[in-house]
Every structure is written in structure tokens, then in C-alpha cells.
Amino acid sequence: DTAVSQTPKYLVTQMGNDKSIKCEQNLGHDTMYWYKQDSKKFLKIMFSYNNKELIINETVPNRFSPKSPDKAHLNLHINSLELGDSAVYFCASSQDLFTSGGSFSYNEQFFGPGTRLTVL
Amino acid sequence: SQQGEEDPQALSIQEGENATMNCSYKTSINNLQWYRQNSGRGLVHLILIRSNEREKHSGRLRVTLDTSKKSSSLLITASRAADTASYFCATDAGEWGAQKLVFGQGTRLTINP
Known part of the structure; x- marks a missing residue:
């Protein structure tokens, strides 16, 4: 069974178009993420959601709009695509813990297979 | 700015040798x-080491953490062709309630048969 799935795997589109990438996790995790990996393999967080609530928005252009209909899904909609949006987009999920001392402790993150977006 | 930075950026060794990434x-x-x-795939978690730990093992993997030097190393012993991949370290950052993982740019490891 696939833990974190993304569709589509490849997306080729023209500049100016609007596109969506879907992500689903069947792990029962509370937190989901979107990352962008550029051509130099640098992986940068874009958004994180915890129980359908936006937690992190990492100064991403407002052309990018995440939507979480339930805690198992986090979709990414991109308006007015630009050449610089070409990259691999990864969805991930995790079950994060708060320790008894009040500090936050990360567990491992489970990544989807990625969506390679090419803007022409 | 980047939190974690891996070194070296690329490493090529013979099968059976040990690989160390920092x-x-x-x-x-x-x-x-x-x-x-792995090429064309998503990231797979290998090992997590907490700030109060100095060393951790998982199969052929050994991770060390030196908080005084703010550095960690990943050692893969007896490397295999299947170990060819990029390896990333990730550290937690951000304020309480809005934590995130920050990834380095990775070390590309090639195991030659």
C-alpha cells in the first residue's frame, strides 16, 4: 500500500496556465507538507498543515494556494505558472509529538514520489 | 539561509569501502x-538522532552528533551499489508551533562496482 501518493507524476504545461497537484496519505498523520526541489537538488519547505490548519507558509508567492479538505489530503494549486516554477514538488507527512516538557519533537517525514513540473 | 550543509557535495567510492558524509x-x-x-524518487528517512545523543546505529549506518561543533556525520559501512543515492541531513528550525525541517543540499554518493 502506498503511504504518501501524489498525482500526477509528470506535469508539462505552458506559461500562464493554472494547474493542481494532489497528495494523499494513508498513514493517519496529523501534519502534511509541500516541498519544492530545484535543479540543484535543494529541497525547501513551502507549506505545512496540521489537522487541516495552515501552520507554515514559507514566503511562497500567492500564486501557490494549498488546500486541505481533510487531514489525509493536501493539494497544491498553482495559478499563472511561470518558467521559474519548474521543479519537482514533494508532498510529505509526519506524526509530530509534543514532549512532556512542552518542547516539540519531530518524527520522521514520509515523502511522496514527487511531481516533476515543467513549464514551457 | 540554509541550516544544514553537507560535505562533500559528491563522493565516489568502490563497492565495499566505507562512505562518510558530514x-x-x-x-x-x-x-x-x-x-x-534515489534518482527520480522521494526522500526516505534513514535515522534520527536527538540533541542529547552522541551516536546512533542502524544496520550499516552509523550517525554521530557533536552539538558543540554543530556537526553530524553519516557513515555507511561496506557500501553496496544500491547505496548510490543522494543523502540529506535535516535539522529542525523555526519557532514553537511552527517548526519545520530544513534540509541541506545533499551529498551525491556513487558506489562503483
């Missing part, structure tokens, strides 16, 4: 994680 970071952390990414 990661340096800038701010204090709660834990540090190592991930592997």
Missing part, C-alpha cells in the same frame, strides 16, 4: 535526521 548546521537543534533520495 553535515554542519548553524543554530541549536532538538534533533537531526538523515534521508536518502
Whole structure:
């Protein structure tokens, strides 16, 4: 069974178009993420959601709009695509813990297979 | 700015040899994680080491953490062709309630048969 799935795997589109990438996790995790990996393999967080609530928005252009209909899904909609949006987009999920001392402790993150977006 | 930076950026060794990759970071952390990414695939978690731990083992993997030097190393012993991949360290960052993992740029490891 696939833990974190993304569709589509490849997306080729023209500049100016609007596109969506879907992500689903069947792990029962509370937190989901979107990352962008550029051509130099640098992986940068874009958004994180915890129980359908936006937690992190990492100064991403407002052309990018995440939507979480339930805690198992986090979709990414991109308006007015630009050449610089070409990259691999990864969805991930995790079950994060708060320790008894009040500090936050990360567990491992489970990544989807990625969506390679090419803007022409 | 990047929190974790891996060194070297690329490493090529013969099968059976040991591979060592290093990661340096800038701010204090709660834990540090190592991930592997095979070509064209998503990242896979390898090991997590907490700030109060100095060393951790998992099969052929050995991770060390030196919080005084803000550095970590990943050792893969008896390397195999299947270990060819990019390896990333990730550290936690951000404020309480809005924590995130910050990834380095990775070390590309090639195991030659």
C-alpha cells in the first residue's frame, strides 16, 4: 500500500496556465507538507498543515494556494505558472509529538514520489 | 539561509569501502535526521538522532552528533551499489508551533562496482 501518493507524476504545461497537484496519505498523520526541489537538488519547505490548519507558509508567492479538505489530503494549486516554477514538488507527512516538557519533537517525514513540473 | 550543509557535495567510492558524509548546521537543534533520495524518487528517512545523543546505529549506518561543533556525520559501512543515492541531513528550525525541517543540499554518493 502506498503511504504518501501524489498525482500526477509528470506535469508539462505552458506559461500562464493554472494547474493542481494532489497528495494523499494513508498513514493517519496529523501534519502534511509541500516541498519544492530545484535543479540543484535543494529541497525547501513551502507549506505545512496540521489537522487541516495552515501552520507554515514559507514566503511562497500567492500564486501557490494549498488546500486541505481533510487531514489525509493536501493539494497544491498553482495559478499563472511561470518558467521559474519548474521543479519537482514533494508532498510529505509526519506524526509530530509534543514532549512532556512542552518542547516539540519531530518524527520522521514520509515523502511522496514527487511531481516533476515543467513549464514551457 | 540554509541550516544544514553537507560535505562533500559528491563522493565516489568502490563497492565495499566505507562512505562518510558530514553535515554542519548553524543554530541549536532538538534533533537531526538523515534521508536518502534515489534518482527520480522521494526522500526516505534513514535515522534520527536527538540533541542529547552522541551516536546512533542502524544496520550499516552509523550517525554521530557533536552539538558543540554543530556537526553530524553519516557513515555507511561496506557500501553496496544500491547505496548510490543522494543523502540529506535535516535539522529542525523555526519557532514553537511552527517548526519545520530544513534540509541541506545533499551529498551525491556513487558506489562503483
